[in-house]
Amino acid sequence: MTTVERVREEAAHIGAQPAAGQESGLTGDTVDLRVLKGVPGGAPEEVAYQVPMVTGMVVLDAVHYVQHNLDTDLACRWNCKAAKCGSCSAEVNGHPVLMCKTRIDELPAGPVVVHPLKTFPLIKDLVTDVSRNYEINREIPQFTPAPGDEGPWRIQQVDIDRLYEYRRCIECFLCQDVCHIMRSHHYADRFYGPRFFVRVASLEMHPKDVLNRVDQTRTDGGLGYCNITKCCTEVCPEHIHITDNAIIPLKERNADRHWDPVRFVGRFLRGERPAGDGTQQGH
Amino acid sequence: MTPEPYDVIDRDVLVIGAGGAGMRAAIAAAEAGCSVAVFTKSLLGKAHTVMAEGGIAAGLGNVDADDSWEVHFADTMLGGQLLNNWRMVELYAHEVVDRVYELERWGGLFDRTPDGRIMQRAFGAHSWKRLAHVGDRTGLELIRTLQDRMVHTPGADVFMEYTLTALLKDGDRVSGAIGYNRNDGRFVVVRCGAVVLGSGGWGRMYRYTSNSWESTGDGAAIAYDAGADLLDMEFVQFHPTGMVWPPGARGILVTEAVRGEGGLLFNSEGARFMLEYDPVKKELSSRDVVARSIYKEVKAGRGSPHGGAFLDVRHLGAERIKRKLPSMYEQFHALASIDITRQPMEVGPTIHYTMGGVRVDAETGATTVAGLYAGGEVAGGLHGANRLGGNSLGDILVFGLRAGAAAADFAMSRRREPKNIDERQVTQEQQALLRPLDQGENGASPGENPYKLHEELQAVMQDDAGIGRSEESLQRALAAIQELRARAAHMRVSGGRVLNPGWHTCRDVSNMLTISEAIVRCALERRESRGSQWRFDHLDQSEELGQVNFVSRRDGEAMRVEAVPLEPLPERLRPLLERSRFYDPAKLPKGYMTARPARAGRKAG
Numbered sequence: 001m002t003t004v005e006r007v008r009e010e011a012a013h014i015g016a017q018p019a020a021g022q023e024s025g026l027t028g029d030t031v032d033l034r035v036l037k038g039v040p041g042g043a044p045e046e047v048a049y050q051v052p053m054v055t056g057m058v059v060l061d062a063v064h065y066v067q068h069n070l071d072t073d074l075a076c077r078w079n080c081k082a083a084k085c086g087s088c089s090a091e092v093n094g095h096p097v098l099m100c101k102t103r104i105d106e107l108p109a110g111p112v113v114v115h116p117l118k119t120f121p122l123i124k125d126l127v128t129d130v131s132r133n134y135e136i137n138r139e140i141p142q143f144t145p146a147p148g149d150e151g152p153w154r155i156q157q158v159d160i161d162r163l164y165e166y167r168r169c170i171e172c173f174l175c176q177d178v179c180h181i182m183r184s185h186h187y188a189d190r191f192y193g194p195r196f197f198v199r200v201a202s203l204e205m206h207p208k209d210v211l212n213r214v215d216q217t218r219t220d221g222g223l224g225y226c227n228i229t230k231c232c233t234e235v236c237p238e239h240i241h242i243t244d245n246a247i248i249p250l251k252e253r254n255a256d257r258h259w260d261p262v263r264f265v266g267r268f269l270r271g272e273r274p275a276g277d278g279t280q281q282g283h
Numbered sequence: 284m285t286p287e288p289y290d291v292i293d294r295d296v297l298v299i300g301a302g303g304a305g306m307r308a309a310i311a312a313a314e315a316g317c318s319v320a321v322f323t324k325s326l327l328g329k330a331h332t333v334m335a336e337g338g339i340a341a342g343l344g345n346v347d348a349d350d351s352w353e354v355h356f357a358d359t360m361l362g363g364q365l366l367n368n369w370r371m372v373e374l375y376a377h378e379v380v381d382r383v384y385e386l387e388r389w390g391g392l393f394d395r396t397p398d399g400r401i402m403q404r405a406f407g408a409h410s411w412k413r414l415a416h417v418g419d420r421t422g423l424e425l426i427r428t429l430q431d432r433m434v435h436t437p438g439a440d441v442f443m444e445y446t447l448t449a450l451l452k453d454g455d456r457v458s459g460a461i462g463y464n465r466n467d468g469r470f471v472v473v474r475c476g477a478v479v480l481g482s483g484g485w486g487r488m489y490r491y492t493s494n495s496w497e498s499t500g501d502g503a504a505i506a507y508d509a510g511a512d513l514l515d516m517e518f519v520q521f522h523p524t525g526m527v528w529p530p531g532a533r534g535i536l537v538t539e540a541v542r543g544e545g546g547l548l549f550n551s552e553g554a555r556f557m558l559e560y561d562p563v564k565k566e567l568s569s570r571d572v573v574a575r576s577i578y579k580e581v582k583a584g585r586g587s588p589h590g591g592a593f594l595d596v597r598h599l600g601a602e603r604i605k606r607k608l609p610s611m612y613e614q615f616h617a618l619a620s621i622d623i624t625r626q627p628m629e630v631g632p633t634i635h636y637t638m639g640g641v642r643v644d645a646e647t648g649a650t651t652v653a654g655l656y657a658g659g660e661v662a663g664g665l666h667g668a669n670r671l672g673g674n675s676l677g678d679i680l681v682f683g684l685r686a687g688a689a690a691a692d693f694a695m696s697r698r699r700e701p702k703n704i705d706e707r708q709v710t711q712e713q714q715a716l717l718r719p720l721d722q723g724e725n726g727a728s729p730g731e732n733p734y735k736l737h738e739e740l741q742a743v744m745q746d747d748a749g750i751g752r753s754e755e756s757l758q759r760a761l762a763a764i765q766e767l768r769a770r771a772a773h774m775r776v777s778g779g780r781v782l783n784p785g786w787h788t789c790r791d792v793s794n795m796l797t798i799s800e801a802i803v804r805c806a807l808e809r810r811e812s813r814g815s816q817w818r819f820d821h822l823d824q825s826e827e828l829g830q831v832n833f834v835s836r837r838d839g840e841a842m843r844v845e846a847v848p849l850e851p852l853p854e855r856l857r858p859l860l861e862r863s864r865f866y867d868p869a870k871l872p873k874g875y876m877t878a879r880p881a882r883a884g885r886k887a888g
């Protein structure tokens with residue numbers, strides 16, 4: 001008998017049983033989960049929950065456990081549970097992260113404290129109003145090829161390789177959350193923020209896009225306010241080098257158009273002053 | 284009772300869903316001059332489509348010059364075991380080529396061939412290298428591209444984080460929908476000339492699924508409630524490779540691109556078992572075959588430690604793995620602490636896709652209810668008994684466009700007619716929605732926890748209506764669903780209407796119960812094994828059942844299942860089947876192609 005025949009025969013006798021290997025993975029430990037609960041104006045408070053630890057558990061699993069078993073109205077966002085959609089952003093022990101990618105066994109011992117993103121207005125519990133980001137996105141003109149350039153196109157891989165990094169962005173808005181310019185009320189409505197500098201870069205460097213996107217990014221987008229602190233790059237779960245590979249190249253293109261490029265770049269490379277200092281604000 | 288206050292939104296066309304299908308429909312309707320409202324349960328850009336990994340199947344012939352729409356047609360029909368609506372497949376295979384180039388024209392990026400054209404990769408049961416892709420994050424690229432296009436299309440407005448819970452009817456025609464804003468709990472009524480469903484599938488009634496929380500079958504359930512036919516509901520796709528460990532990650536998809544790029548499957552004895560189950564297509568056999576093979580290996584005691592098989596890519600080399608499968612590398616690293624360049628992955632079947640759905644007209648996506656259209660995963664017919672990988676991202680573009688354009692036509696032709704909203708329907712739905720929040724007399728009744736009911740339903744569907752089924756298990760499932768439905772009438776949640784996930788889950792549970800019942804009832808009727816339907820008590824295909832689709836329809840409070848005869852493939856398309864590399868006259872799926880001449884014209888069912 002071949003394996004196929006053998007297994008077919010066996011299968012006939014199996015009946016519809018669940019597959020093997022469904023151990024619960026409970027480790028016997030308990031997670032001390034503390035979630036900031038509340039609505040705007042209602043003085044949100046940290047609520048403590050005891051969650052049974054499971055092998056490989058991520059923070060989002062723990063929040064789901066609470067929803068299912070302890071507190072059905074605890075609000076959070078999530079979709080993919082696989083770090084692909086950028087919905088489950090929160091601050092865990094003070095760090096902006098994706099809850100679905102943050103393993104509890106990799107956090108320091110002690111309570112796991114989960115707060116909503118600070119930069120955006122609170123809606124309830126772990127959910128904030130991120131609509132400002134969608135407004136910014138609409139301000140960025142769409143991809144625009146030359147009129148009549150209809151394709152199918154021949155594009156060489158080498159000419160798009162560097163776009164891949166920008167295109168990885170899952171719009172988790174963690175970079176927007178940590179950027180101090182976004183956090184300042186004074187600039188927030190004049191500043192696109194790191195996510196959208198990445199977006200502009202991905203369009204600007206597309207070999208078929210013909211718009212000049214640099215001017216608008218400086219005027220409406222406030223590129224000049226960014227002083228290259230790199231906080232955004234540090235939190236990006238997609239490991240996009242936001243500052244080095246999106247913001248600085250845009251600043252350089254901007255510089256090419258508005259200053260003596262050699263002086264500017266030279267100065268930048270020597271690190272004499274951050275490329276994005278107040279001098280651009282007058283434009 | 285007087286209605287609770289609600290906001291009114293007036294548009295020509297309402298699109299329910301902002302995945303690929305919904306967005307493509309909205310663009311089409313807005314470009315036709317309609318005002319369009321797009322509703323989504325999540326934020327824009329987070330719909331299920333974003334998770335798609337492997338690629339879009341299209342017969343571009345860029346890598347294998349022998350490929351063409353004709354071969355794509357043949358592969359899709361054979362993969363679907365000839366239960367597909369052939370006209371849909373024909374339109375699809377034709378038009379998906381244009382849709383891919385359109386995406387590129389709208390700024391979508393694809394991997395390139397050495398001569399600069401769109402690169403294509405191999406996928407299960409496709410004759411040639413056919414999937415246009417960007418590494419393993421094709422869905423993200425697709426959704427961003429459509430999002431960019433849609434938000435810049437005048438006339439299309441997006442309403443994020445709303446749930447629509449019922450269609451409103453004016454006589455026999457759909458005239459709008461009602462639902463609520465998830466964030467503040469306010470009710471909303473949309474008045475419109477036509478509705479397009481682009482609301483995706485229903486994996487969440489199973490315990491192990493690659494689907495997000497959104498996939499609760501809302502669109503199909505509310506269409507059914509409004510009187511629309513559901514088609515082929517028994518066909519639910521198990522993707523062969525989901526993660527199996529750790530427990531929290533169980534079900535998360537491991538893209539077929541892993542095997543497309545050359546990944547191999549082994550059992551615990553180190554045997555490459557697919558060589559035996561399908562010596563021709565091997566690891567790249569169709570999904571139903573690979574999923575069952577893994578299941579059988581595990582059952583036979585040759586599974587991996589956590590009840591799966593080993594999927595190995597180490598021979599590809601670290602550089603290629605990180606370039607072609609970057610998100611898989613990252614996913615196993617982050618969630619399972621596994622370095623796939625050094626260790627094999629553990630994988631097992633996970634619920635992934637729903638072939639069945641709202642019954643539609645091939646050309647227009649019109650459902651059996653006037654004014655209601657559907658496209659994408661929520662619609663049935665294109666994939667027959669089994670979907671080939673890559674055919675869904677194409678589906679949502681081709682039929683999203685068609686449904687959006689047809690809905691726009693319908694709405695325009697009725698622009699002058701008054702848009703009537705029946706307050707009775709509104710009030711009735713509001714009452715039903717508010718019931719779980721109402722704490723009963725003296726507020727004491729503890730009631731049922733919706734999450735617990737959901738978990739129980741998942742256990743029922745996973746165990747009794749899962750990858751393998753029998754009369755006995757399905758009857759058990761049906762009884763359990765009926766009991767759960769009775770208990771669901773007593774669901775209670777704490778908290779108010781402001782962003783209350785427990786409250787939201789109540790509605791999801793009732794939708795999932797409807798859809799589960801349809802799955803089970805159709806699976807009972809199909810007393811054969813075909814495509815994704817594997818009946819332990821009917822292991823073979825039946826010639827008679829190969830000539831019918833099952834349709835579920837609402838009849839008062841009861842669900843009726845009816846066999847409707849398939850329209851056999853017309854003569855002009857028959858020769859195309861032979862173009863598939865997997866065409867074997869001796870092994871044709873049983874049905875109208877194999878029926879003895881005397882019975883060929885017979886209408887079954």
Ligand SMILES: Cc1cc2nc3c(=O)[nH]c(=O)nc-3n(C[C@H](O)[C@H](O)[C@H](O)COP(=O)(O)OP(=O)(O)OC[C@H]3O[C@@H](n4cnc5c(N)ncnc54)[C@H](O)[C@@H]3O)c2cc1C
Nearest residue numbers: 300301302304324331332337338447483659660673675676
């Ligand atoms: C992990 C994964 C990988 C995949 N990979 C591939 C692949 O490589 N190739 C391929 O072809 N296919 C793939 N698929 C399948 C494919 O992604 C989906 O079938 C397809 O994206 C479905 O698109 P859609 O537009 O029909 O629905 P979805 O993208 O699911 O969108 C549904 C939309 O409807 C909205 N909605 C639902 N209900 C309501 C309601 N009640 N009120 C308001 N809005 C509502 C949702 O919010 C959402 O916006 C994959 C699927 C998964 C899960």
Ligand code: SF4
Nearest residue numbers: 179226228229230232
């Ligand atoms: S580098 Fe610029 S954009 Fe990034 S966080 Fe700092 S100021 Fe903000």
Ligand code: SF4
Nearest residue numbers: 169170172173175236
């Ligand atoms: S750039 Fe990175 S951190 Fe910012 S939104 Fe995109 S993925 Fe998130």
Ligand code: FES
Nearest residue numbers: 080081085086100
């Ligand atoms: S749920 Fe999608 S990124 Fe976390």
